[in-house]
Amino acid sequence: MNKQIDASLLGRTRAEEHDADVWGDFFIPPYFDQLALTTATKSVYITGKRGCGKTMLLKYFDYHTAFSKRRDQIPRDEIDHVGIYWRVDTQFCSSLNSRGIQEGEWSVVFESYFGLVIAIELLHAVKAIAESAFQEFDETRLASLTFPSAADYLDGVPTGAGDLLPSLVALRRKFTTWVSNITAMKRPVLPPGRDFILALISDLRDLPELATLSLFVYVDEVENLAPYQRHVLNAFLKHSQRPLIVSFTSKEHPSDNQTSGPESINATHDYQLLDLDKFLAISTPTPFFAEVFLGNLDIAASLATSPLLEIVRSQDRLADRQKSAYQRDVIGRMRERFPETSDKEIATNALREASLKVILIRKINKALKDRASKLSADDFLFEGAAPEALVTVPALLNRETLTPEKVLAELRRFSADGTGSFETTWVHNNLFGAILELYRPFARECPLYSGFDTLVTMANNNLRNFLILCYKTLEVAELRDEPEAPYSVDIQCRAAYDASEQLIKEIRTFGRFGEQLRVFVLRLGSIFRALQASPAMSEPEQNQFTINSGARTLQEKEHEFIAEALRFGILVEKQETKSKSGVGLDIVDYQLNPIYAPYFQISYRRKRKLEISVEQFHMLIMGNETDYRELARGLARQLSDTDAVQLGLLLQ
Numbered sequence: 001m002n003k004q005i006d007a008s009l010l011g012r013t014r015a016e017e018h019d020a021d022v023w024g025d026f027f028i029p030p031y032f033d034q035l036a037l038t039t040a041t042k043s044v045y046i047t048g049k050r051g052c053g054k055t056m057l058l059k060y061f062d063y064h065t066a067f068s069k070r071r072d073q074i075p076r077d078e079i080d081h082v083g084i085y086w087r088v089d090t091q092f093c094s095s096l097n098s099r100g101i102q103e104g105e106w107s108v109v110f111e112s113y114f115g116l117v118i119a120i121e122l123l124h125a126v127k128a129i130a131e132s133a134f135q136e137f138d139e140t141r142l143a144s145l146t147f148p149s150a151a152d153y154l155d156g157v158p159t160g161a162g163d164l165l166p167s168l169v170a171l172r173r174k175f176t177t178w179v180s181n182i183t184a185m186k187r188p189v190l191p192p193g194r195d196f197i198l199a200l201i202s203d204l205r206d207l208p209e210l211a212t213l214s215l216f217v218y219v220d221e222v223e224n225l226a227p228y229q230r231h232v233l234n235a236f237l238k239h240s241q242r243p244l245i246v247s248f249t250s251k252e253h254p255s256d257n258q259t260s261g262p263e264s265i266n267a268t269h270d271y272q273l274l275d276l277d278k279f280l281a282i283s284t285p286t287p288f289f290a291e292v293f294l295g296n297l298d299i300a301a302s303l304a305t306s307p308l309l310e311i312v313r314s315q316d317r318l319a320d321r322q323k324s325a326y327q328r329d330v331i332g333r334m335r336e337r338f339p340e341t342s343d344k345e346i347a348t349n350a351l352r353e354a355s356l357k358v359i360l361i362r363k364i365n366k367a368l369k370d371r372a373s374k375l376s377a378d379d380f381l382f383e384g385a386a387p388e389a390l391v392t393v394p395a396l397l398n399r400e401t402l403t404p405e406k407v408l409a410e411l412r413r414f415s416a417d418g419t420g421s422f423e424t425t426w427v428h429n430n431l432f433g434a435i436l437e438l439y440r441p442f443a444r445e446c447p448l449y450s451g452f453d454t455l456v457t458m459a460n461n462n463l464r465n466f467l468i469l470c471y472k473t474l475e476v477a478e479l480r481d482e483p484e485a486p487y488s489v490d491i492q493c494r495a496a497y498d499a500s501e502q503l504i505k506e507i508r509t510f511g512r513f514g515e516q517l518r519v520f521v522l523r524l525g526s527i528f529r530a531l532q533a534s535p536a537m538s539e540p541e542q543n544q545f546t547i548n549s550g551a552r553t554l555q556e557k558e559h560e561f562i563a564e565a566l567r568f569g570i571l572v573e574k575q576e577t578k579s580k581s582g583v584g585l586d587i588v589d590y591q592l593n594p595i596y597a598p599y600f601q602i603s604y605r606r607k608r609k610l611e612i613s614v615e616q617f618h619m620l621i622m623g624n625e626t627d628y629r630e631l632a633r634g635l636a637r638q639l640s641d642t643d644a645v646q647l648g649l650l651l652q
Helices: 054-061 076-080 090-094 103-131 139-143 161-180 193-205 227-238 276-282 285-300 307-312 315-321 324-337 343-352 354-370 393-397 404-417 421-438 440-445 452-459 463-479 489-509 511-532 556-567 594-600 614-622 625-636 641-650
Strands: 043-047 082-087 215-220 244-250 271-275 542-549 571-575 588-592 608-613
Touching: 043 054, 043 276, 054 082, 054 215, 054 244, 082 103, 103 139, 103 161, 103 193, 103 215, 103 227, 139 161, 193 244, 227 244, 271 276, 276 285, 285 307, 285 324, 285 452, 285 463, 307 315, 315 324, 324 452, 343 354, 343 421, 354 393, 354 421, 393 404, 393 421, 404 421, 421 440, 421 511, 440 489, 452 463, 452 489, 452 594, 463 489, 489 511, 489 594, 511 542, 511 556, 511 588, 511 594, 511 608, 511 614, 511 625, 542 614, 556 571, 556 614, 588 594, 608 614, 614 625
Parallel strands: 043 244, 043 271, 082 215, 215 244, 542 608
Antiparallel strands: 542 588, 571 588
């Protein structure tokens, strides 16, 4: 990588790897104005899969960023929206359960704990405001600031801002110590959560310069809390209004809407549901993905004031970024860095490679031998034979509905004038799959997994996955001592394989089903790969499935597994495509996330699907290795012993 670029900055693909203050590192997403978070008058519920940008968005609204020391000017109305981003400490919160204490009592404890945490953050926020460029409130005013209401809730607590903060921090430490020693210690007295926060806010609003202060608390990963804790926070959300509004984020919109009281929350009255995945899909992610990568390159190269960074950091420049000339420019720059090769060019280049040509000849001769044909591969490899048609010949020769003579005649016709069956259907339907099969022995080098547009498709609307693909490319280029763009197809496809492999290994960390989900991906991807290897290649691009038959309906544990796979983006839920049965039994199709395609050397395009029964699905996700191999052989039908061994090798 170029010595002027700080490579460590490019490796930060997760928001958690950034500092609390992301001023200058956050790029305004194209849907930003539609969120209207700073002017919200009620709670919001932000959902989106891993890598969609939820956490980075919340860090941007958090006080660390809003009142960053890196900001030269901070407008007066920034005080109207003081954000606090609170990431759930799942390990600690899970300890606030059972252990000889009734759930109703734990609810009171958790509400007080939440209030204490937010109160501490509020005091940190006030300190950050005073130390920032915000002109209405400085460190002198902070030194004289008092919170008289604090003494109403905690005996002997100091009311000066400078002393109250360390006092509350000490109380929190005492509380966490009690949680670890419930039977050995007396429970410390905590202030009532909601009332205490509102009282502190009221003290702040008594100052003319802070009179419009409103606190917006964003609770991240709320789905990881215990049910009773969710109910407590649901009550906070239910009664949110300025100056205290509590909002949630999660990977999906949960169904537990109960509060700690008799009420429940609903999207009509209590909050606005914001699905970031849908917002990004509607606004088209391609230009934004290009902006983020190019902007991060500028940051890594210490070009802090580049024209691109100035425009993507500004909330006022969104309209300029929607102009077609601008979008063509940023996309064009990415296509120059990550060039792609057309399928026809790939076929042409493949036949120039001796090893690939030998494979093609062997496949053609085997197919002819199986058909007892007098023709040979030499008959098909005539001078001027069109490469894009030639690489599909092995699959066509394995179809009983086509005679070798017919295929050869069509090849000559297409090569001569570009007409016939190859022109109308055969190339279009089979070339992509034929290239995949031709490169199968060279799993890490298939050129189909290269090019900016391909990277966007494989990322499947997920910014983090896209950045991983790009940064892996830079990493491989550096290792090969070819750090400068444009990056060769060989470098890109190897990077795609490495990124895919890395993300599959990461699956084991995905919640309670992590390892089971990883094995599921390996099994499903291996089956799709084996199906692709079918000589006739009648279904060359299968990468999705539907469950549309069986003697029973899906059980609860199977529904839970699907929900987890969808929540973590392992499966992508799609509307039903055409069913072979034609009886309309299909409800939904599930596509294996295309980011995993390079590892299995299967298609990242949504084309064909596999129809399985409920029983087969159960065997796929919960069966032992013997069950799985039986399933794989039954689905692949023509699966050879060699292919069966390969299925096992992938399960590592």
